[in-house]
Structures are given as structure tokens and as C-alpha cells.
Amino acid sequence: MKYIVTHITHYIYQNAASLCHNIMIQTPKNLAFQQVEEHEQIIIPTPNYLDRQQDFFENERVHFSIERSHAKLSVTAKSTVNLWSPAWMSLNPSQTQPWEEVRDWLRSTQALNDIRQYYLQSKHVEFFEGLQEYTLLSFTPGRPIMEAMLDLNDRIYRDFSFTPGFTDISTPVSVVFATRKGVCQDYAHFSLACLRSIGLAARYVSGYIETLPPPGKPKMVGADASHAWIALYIPGHDWVEFDATNNLLVDDKHIRVAVGRDFADVTPLKGIIYSVGKQKMKVSVDVRRPEEL
Structure with missing residues (x-):
């Protein structure tokens, strides 16, 4: 079975943030019964710093920072994954x-x-x-x-x-x-x-x-x-x-x-922002088979 997964997270700040540090865990795993064919992450604004690491539990963690003023943060993870019966x-x-x-x-x-x-x-x-x-x-x-x-x-x-x-x-x-x-x-x-x-x-x-x-x-x-x-x-x-x-x-x-x-x-996205006021978060996840697109 093949699936295309799109996971989108939007943050909107009441007042512009001057800096944010984030950890993202949204990369599917490669296993005997699950193989990742494609994976991409789009972060807007473009991070000033980005690094990928494998954590203690062998999950991929993406660390990124935006070190300039921004009123919105958008993170999109898109994956094509093949699955078989375990x-x-x-x-x-x-x-x-x-x-x-x-x-x-x-x-x-x-x-x-x-x-x-x-x-x-x-x-x-x-x-x-x-x-x-x-x-x-x-x-x-x-x-x-x-x-x-x-x-x-x-x-x-x-x-x-x-x-x-x-x-x-x-x-x-x-x-x-x-x-x-x-x-x-x-x-x-x-x-x-x-x-x-x-x-x-x-x-x-x-x-x-x-x-x-x-x-x-x-x-x-x-x-x-x-x-x-x-x-x-x-x-x-x-x-x-x-x-x-x-x-x-x-x-x-x-x-x-x-x-x-x-x-x-395993929190999908978490971080620290330097800003004053509240923030709004909207998350959208879509899972589709290729033939549905």
C-alpha cells in the first residue's frame, strides 16, 4: 500500500517574534514493513539554522531556528511511504x-x-x-x-x-x-x-x-x-x-x-519563541493514496 502524507502546521503570532527555536519530529521511519520513498520539509521563513539528528529512540529530529523578525511560521512535511503487512x-x-x-x-x-x-x-x-x-x-x-x-x-x-x-x-x-x-x-x-x-x-x-x-x-x-x-x-x-x-x-x-x-x-513540533502576546496554531494532516490525487 502506498500513501502520500501532508502535515501542515501554521503559527500566527499576535506580535512578531524576534527569534524561535524548534524541534520537529515528522519524518516517517524506515522499517522492514515500511519504506519512505520521498520526504521533504518546507519551513517558511527559511531557517537560519537547521540540523538533523537521530534521538535516543531512533527517531529523526529536525532542529531549526529562525533568527529574525517574523509574524508567521509555516512548517510542511510531505512524505510518500510504502507499507506492507507486518x-x-x-x-x-x-x-x-x-x-x-x-x-x-x-x-x-x-x-x-x-x-x-x-x-x-x-x-x-x-x-x-x-x-x-x-x-x-x-x-x-x-x-x-x-x-x-x-x-x-x-x-x-x-x-x-x-x-x-x-x-x-x-x-x-x-x-x-x-x-x-x-x-x-x-x-x-x-x-x-x-x-x-x-x-x-x-x-x-x-x-x-x-x-x-x-x-x-x-x-x-x-x-x-x-x-x-x-x-x-x-x-x-x-x-x-x-x-x-x-x-x-x-x-x-x-x-x-x-x-x-x-x-x-514524540511531539510533532515544539519550541520556544521570543514574542509578546498570544499565538494561534492550526494543524492540517492529509493522508491519501496516489490514485486519489
Whole structure:
């Protein structure tokens, strides 16, 4: 499957900014089942400084600065990406190892620290009363780990209501659980909290997903948005991805940009500006197949 992704961010300042420093994470990853055919970034005004680095999580970070007066900032990332079905799509969930074996393996010297770091709490993934009890309704004794995760995915999808605008990035995951409302990043953070609370390693995945319009309705440009889901580590099968927002075992319609402990590690665009007054931000994401253009 081939997709063309256009991610546009506009900032408009109430008063002109004299300087801004920014970090951008919007470059899709090259993986066994995902290859980037083309990628370009257009930044207006043209930066005075720009550098590309690979961060601790092997995401591409673009650092740029604009060192002159500007009233607007526009950042466009455009990518052409080829996707294939990951190997985990052929797994039989009932044939994966019991989840307790994976938990115990993570506590052993056989597990690398690069994996073990993902069973800890992080900035947006905290443990709270009732979390483990909710998780263990799916992760019953001796249950195969992938089968249990698919069940948890289904329960979150059914128990929670997708409610744009109800939460923001500062909303604690405990509030998301109490209200059963949120958006994709909340679903992802809650899924991570569940898994880590019982000692499993899971990480946050950011990217995009194709959004199909209702039958007979045209697809609107910019109607898509950045998306978030999770990956659970299963020994012998590496990181296996699940999307609770859509109740999916992730296949070839999710475009991966970055991974981390939570949203704080993969924020698409953040920075510091030197200005007085407020600013407005508008984000537009469009995901299309080439034949739709």
C-alpha cells in the first residue's frame, strides 16, 4: 500500500517574534514493513539554522531556528511511504506465550535495557488505583499474551468514548479512566498504563492512519489527523502494534513516524519563541493514496 502524507502546521503570532527555536519530529521511519520513498520539509521563513539528528529512540529530529523578525511560521512535511503487512499479522494469538512468562523474562538478565525501559512509568503514563484490576480482567492467569492484548484492546474500544476536545495533553490518564473519554493519545496512554502496571513492556507510536469517508461522501483534504497507538514487546516477535482507538491489530494502513515512552518523547513540533502576546496554531494532516490525487 502506498500513501502520500501532508502535515501542515501554521503559527500566527499576535506580535512578531524576534527569534524561535524548534524541534520537529515528522519524518516517517524506515522499517522492514515500511519504506519512505520521498520526504521533504518546507519551513517558511527559511531557517537560519537547521540540523538533523537521530534521538535516543531512533527517531529523526529536525532542529531549526529562525533568527529574525517574523509574524508567521509555516512548517510542511510531505512524505510518500510504502507499507506492507507486518509479520505479526500471520501470528496465531492463542499460540503466543503466557503473558506471565513475558513479564518474568523482562525481569531477567536476558532482556535488554532498551526493552526494559518501557515497563516503567513515564511523564504521561502513571499508575493509579483500579488500573491493574481493570487490566487483569483481560490478562487472566496463563492466558497467551497476544490473545489477552486483543481482548484488552476490544474492552478499551467498547468502554471508552472517543470525545475530541474533552481532554488535552495535560489531562492525567487517571481522569481519562474515570470519565472513559478521550482521543487517540489518551487511548494509547491508557493502554500503556494498563500493560506497564502488570510488568509488560509497551511503547507509544505516533504517526498517521488513512481515514475513509462515509459511503457516498467525498474525502475532505486535511480531514485526517496525527494518530497514536501502542506496541507491545513479545519475545521472538519483537514489537507488535495495537490500536485501541479503532480496535485493530495494526496492519498496512498505519504510517509510523516515531516511538517513545509517551507523547512527550514524540511531539510533532515544539519550541520556544521570543514574542509578546498570544499565538494561534492550526494543524492540517492529509493522508491519501496516489490514485486519489
